[in-house]
Amino acid sequence: MTRGMKGNPRDEPLVRTSKTLSWMLRHGAANVGLQMRKDGYVDVQDLLRLQQFRELTFEHLREIVAKDQKQRYNLTLDSETSVWMIRANQGHSIKDVTLDMQKLMSATDVPMAVHGTTEKAWESIQRQGLSRMNRQHIHLAQGIPDSGVMSGMRTSSRIIIHIDLARALDAGVPLFLSANGVVLTPGDDRGLLRPQLFSRVQRRGASGWEDVPVPVLSPEEAAEAEAEAVRTMEALAPAGRGGRGRGGGRGGRGGGRGKEPAQMGGEDVRQTRRQKGKGKEGADEEPAAVEVSEVKTTITSEKGTDTVVEGIEAISLKS
Template sequence: MDRDPPEVRVSKTISWLLRHGAQGEGLQMRADGYVKVVDLLDHPKLKAQGLDLDALKGVVKADSKQRFDLILESTQGAKLESFAAPADGIWWIKARQGHSIKTVQLELKPVTFVSDIPTGIAVHGTNRVAWESISKQGLSKMKRNHIHLAQNIAGDGVISGMRSSSKILIYIDVQKALAAGIKFWLSDNGVVLTEGDKTGLLSKKFFARVVDSDGVEITGWET
């Protein structure tokens, strides 16, 4: 039985469609990840929940991690102020990051130096089960396009990039990774992203330190 409240179920459905399911569900997606709102709202999974534009705006605004970007464009593709709402305006929505859809090319800010990251920090949060594998092989992007890193621990002024339930915190030596040719980017909601190496891994040799959620150092992964 799904115990999530209705608004959470809607948010999860939107997130899944925009990050992973659009192509398989017949939603036309632009190269930059945007989908027409009218098409999204017409999808059976959302139509059944009676979601309309105003309700969608509420979902986007209420999302504490700012996962979605909702824009209004003219039919010629010019971005419009949302309050303008001309008769020929088209609403579009995208997920800011987290895609497994390979054709999506997000507009990301390249990280050339650690100083390009506002906090100077890149940390990945995970659980103890996943850590067993990570401690041996490093971080994997798995089926996603990027590995996600936060600019600090969850709840410490961090908007997005880490689950608040994370029990293991892996701090990345970004400068060392950059020097080795690993590329990093910043999403427009502040998440640090990397594809890792050519196999999709961020080696544990780029881990600066690992601690648990109480700040206790975790060792034994270094060898």
């Protein structure tokens, strides 16, 4: 088995290769010494020289890109250098990457923008809103899972949040459309899509999607939720290489390096975790946002795309 591959060891080799490719192009290029351009592209030959892809041919790579149902990647021949380049279409946590995106100018530019999540995560979302956390954007789909939408949401989502695009644009929230049709937004100045921008909320029931009340917060509740959101963002702010995370120590009780927890999953959480003594599981592939239900003392450390929870009291992530 090739070292450094992401995903569950029980997964098919092609699945693990795709997960590893997704991680490198979205988050880990610098970790493996892979040079990335400002537009997110890397040289295919440099990619294939890495240990993780020593058994991957260009033909197999092209097959992965072509058959990816969510169109996560773009493989292109650079017209100036005649070099094959590849990038992830969205989902980057690498701050310097600037993707070519179409800016939405009107609410009618897309049919809808919805975010899928879990029942458990909804408990915090309805108070604080959706957060991009350490990613560049919150991801929104242009339809619900039953409508065959390819990217932007998991088909397993139990809660669907509809975003009022007109109100969001009026509030100055930037909205973009990625190359594979995902609606992206950095949120407001705190990286949030507030509950006030939710136009409709639906829960998957026995007979289909059923409406649930849209949250309406009192001024006191809104202020409390704002304070919670601020504490969350402060706790998850990167402390820098070798720096100390909030709460003291080198990234928490586990002796980590003060990194941000990774964001995984096509919904908002689906955060891969592993406690001491437990096996390592695969990272989810389609990122969006993460909701944090409680912050107490310190932060988890991160190894690759797997967050190692060294102390339960550190931080409680919705899953």
